[in-house]
Amino acid sequence: MESVIWVNLPQQAYEIAIAGSGLAQLGAGMTNLNLGKKVLVVSNPTIFRHYGQEAIASLKSAGFDVTSLTLPAGERYKTLNSVQKIYNAALENRLERSSTLVAVGGGVIGDMTGFAAATWLRGINFVQVPTTLLSMVDAAIGGKTGVNHPQGKNLIGAFHQPRLVLIDPEVLKTLPMREFRAGMAEVIKYGIIWDAELFEQMERSPHLDSLRLDSSLLQQILTRSCQAKADVVGKDEKEAGLRAILNYGHTIGHAVESLTGYRVVNHGEAVAIGMVAAGQIAVNLQMWDKTDAQRQDALIQKAGLPTQLPAGLDIEAIIDTLQTDKKVKAGKVRFVLPTQIGAVTVTDQVPSDVIRTVLRQMSTCS
Ligand code: GLY
Numbered sequence: 001m002e003s004v005i006w007v008n009l010p011q012q013a014y015e016i017a018i019a020g021s022g023l024a025q026l027g028a029g030m031t032n033l034n035l036g037k038k039v040l041v042v043s044n045p046t047i048f049r050h051y052g053q054e055a056i057a058s059l060k061s062a063g064f065d066v067t068s069l070t071l072p073a074g075e076r077y078k079t080l081n082s083v084q085k086i087y088n089a090a091l092e093n094r095l096e097r098s099s100t101l102v103a104v105g106g107g108v109i110g111d112m113t114g115f116a117a118a119t120w121l122r123g124i125n126f127v128q129v130p131t132t133l134l135s136m137v138d139a140a141i142g143g144k145t146g147v148n149h150p151q152g153k154n155l156i157g158a159f160h161q162p163r164l165v166l167i168d169p170e171v172l173k174t175l176p177m178r179e180f181r182a183g184m185a186e187v188i189k190y191g192i193i194w195d196a197e198l199f200e201q202m203e204r205s206p207h208l209d210s211l212r213l214d215s216s217l218l219q220q221i222l223t224r225s226c227q228a229k230a231d232v233v234g235k236d237e238k239e240a241g242l243r244a245i246l247n248y249g250h251t252i253g254h255a256v257e258s259l260t261g262y263r264v265v266n267h268g269e270a271v272a273i274g275m276v277a278a279g280q281i282a283v284n285l286q287m288w289d290k291t292d293a294q295r296q297d298a299l300i301q302k303a304g305l306p307t308q309l310p311a312g313l314d315i316e317a318i319i320d321t322l323q324t325d326k327k328v329k330a331g332k333v334r335f336v337l338p339t340q341i342g343a344v345t346v347t348d349q350v351p352s353d354v355i356r357t358v359l360r361q362m363s364t365c366s
Contacts, residue, residue: 003223007230009237016226022168023054027062033163035125036098039064042113043104044073047131050174055104067093075262078108078148086116100125106132107139114145118160128162131171133183137225140165142233180210182268184303190228193248196342198224208303245344248336249275255321264310272305280358282337292341308364315359
C-alpha cells in the first residue's frame with residue numbers, strides 16, 4: 001500500500017509519501033530532489049537503534065555520503081543547546097548549502113532538526129522521517145520548526161518546509177501504546193475540523209489502538225489526516241488565518257500541559273481534554289449540537305484518551321494560563337470551536353464564565 005499526498009505551497013511543493021517498508025526507500029525517494037551528496041541523519045538513541053541502520057543503508061545505496069547524530073528524546077531536551085550539537089556535527093562534517101539534514105524520530109527531533117536546517121548556512125535542505133503517529137499526521141508536515149524557551153514552548157522557531165516527508169507505518173509497531181493514543185487525538189482533531197468522513201470511519205471501527213488496527217485502516221487514517229493537514233497548510237502556510245484551526249483543542253490543552261509541568265499528561269492527552277472542553281464551550285454558546293459533542297467525546301474515549309481534567313488542577317490557574325498562550329491576540333484568548341463534525345470557526349468571544357462552567361464540569365474533584 002502506498003499513498004502520495006502533495007503539499008502545494010507558493011514557493012515549493014513537496015510530497016508526503018506513506019508506504020509500508022518506506023524506510024528502505026528513503027535514499028531512492030531523495031535522489032530525484034536535486035540534493036547535494038552530504039546527508040546528516042539526526043535521531044534519538046532508541047529510534048536510531050531500531051531504524052537508524054536501515055535509513056543509513058538506504059541513503060548510502062542511493063549514493064549519499066551519510067553521517068549521523070543522536071540526541072536525547074523528550075520535550076525538555078528541545079533546546080538551543082541541542083540545536084548547537086546539530087550545528088557542531090554540521091560543521092565537523094562540512095555540510096554545505098546543498099546538504100541535507102534528515103530527521104528520523106518524533107516531533108522533538110523533527111522540530112529541532114528542522115530549526116537547525118532553517119538556520120545553518122541560512123537554510124539547507126531538510127527531510128522528515130517521522131516515527132510517531134503524532135509527528136506523522138501533524139508535526140512533520142507544514143514547516144513549523146523550533147525549540148522551547150525556558151519560559152514557554154516553541155517560542156523560538158522558523159518556518160522551514162521539508163523537501164520530503166516519508167512515512168513508514170511499519171515503524172509504529174515499536175511505538176508505545178500511550179504514544180500511539182496521543183497521535184490518535186490529532187487524528188480525531190482532523191475529523192472534527194475538516195473531514196467528517198474520517199470521523200465516521202473511526203466511529204465505525206471497533207478498535208482504535210495500534211495493536212488491533214488493521215494496516216489498511218491505519219493507511220487510510222494516515223492518508224486522510226495528512227491530506228487534511230496538507231490542505232490547510234496549502235491554503236495558509238504562515239498561519240495568517242485558516243491554519244489556526246489546527247489548534248483545535250490546543251488552547252486549553254496547552255494550559256493543562258504547562259500547569260502539570262509536561263509530566264502528567266502528554267501532548268495528545270492534553271489535546272483530547274482540550275477538544276472536550278472546546279466542544280462543551282461550543283455547545284454552551286449554542287454553536288454546536290449536543291449530540292455531536294457526545295459523539296466526539298465517545299470517540300476520544302474509544303481511542304483510550306482522557307475526557308476529564310487531571311485531578312487537583314486549579315480552574316482559575318487554567319484561566320490565567322490561557323492569557324499567556326501564543327494564540328492570545330490583543331489580550332483576547334482565541335478558541336477554535338466546532339459548528340458541525342467536519343467544520344470549525346475561530347472566535348475570541350468566549351466569556352470567562354463559560355470557560356469556568358465547562359472546566360468545572362470536567363473537573364475530577366467536583
Ligand atoms: N501543529 C499545528 C500546525 O502545524 O500549524
